[in-house]
Amino acid sequence: MAYSFCEKIIVSGKSVEISKSRRPSWGGYQTNREKSEPKQLDAFEEQKRKVLNKQKLHSRSKTKIKRLVNANTQWSKFFTLTFAENITDKTMANYLFTQFIKRLKYHFPEFNYLAVPERQKRGAIHYHLICNLGYVDYKFLFELWGYGRIELADIRSVKKIGAYISKYLTKGASEFCKKSFFCSRKIKRPIEIIGFRADIFKKKFLTGLEPIFTKQFYSEWTGIVDYSEYLLDFSPFPNGIFDRSVLSILPKQFLVIKI
Secondary structure (H helix, E strand, O other), X not given: OOEEEEEEEEEEOOEEEEEEEEEEEEEOOOOOOOOOOOOOOOHHHHHHHHHHHHHHHXXXXXXXXXXXXXXXXXXXXXXXXXOOOOOOOXXXXXXXXXXXXXXXXXXXXXXXXXXXXXXXXXXXXEEEEEEOOOOOOHHHHHHHHOOOOEEEEEOOOOOOHHHHHHHHHOOOHHHHHHHXXXXXXXXXXXXXXXXXXXXXXXXXHHOOOOOOEEEEEEEOOOEEEEEEEEEOOOOOOOOOOOOOHHHHOOOHHHOOOOO
């Protein structure tokens, strides 16, 4: 069944984002339109389109990474993995990186991570990675990687880790398009809330709270969009799963008593 909404809330751990548009967005519908022939563009327009698409992919990747980082609180280590050889092929680099992740999971079954590839000035690919590892011997980790150098940093004391890491991780993400980042399947995902539940959520958790960031932008689909971000002292959905019971009990000042 198709439905429309003008306001959407994204909850990523303690971070809450609200987007309110002038025109409604639609969801839950299927289109039966036949695919039309792609519009023929001249070389200049084609290049312009590619640049715009890369910019959109970069922006989306940055947002996804920030939300995934904020939705999880277990991050403790930040790695930079480099190859000794000048490996420039993305397929080969990603294969070797995936083998390293498999070895890590073998030794640490509860290992979770989020990683982004980036190309160095010399053309070689390297990886930035955050994970939930506790203490691990550097020599053991170096040998487990086995392809070159590894840099390791503790990030448990970093505040606003989502914004900090997403800026660092997405410097070269747009080049890799759909493979702009990798992450564990088991990490928590952001939660989307729309409709009457969004109204309840705002009343219960955001009343009297000032946003930490606001902006306004234009969407070709929904017109002008008002965006605001809030930071709570706790995660409304600590298990990373939408729970109706979280919204079922409102503070007394929001209850309407009919006489």
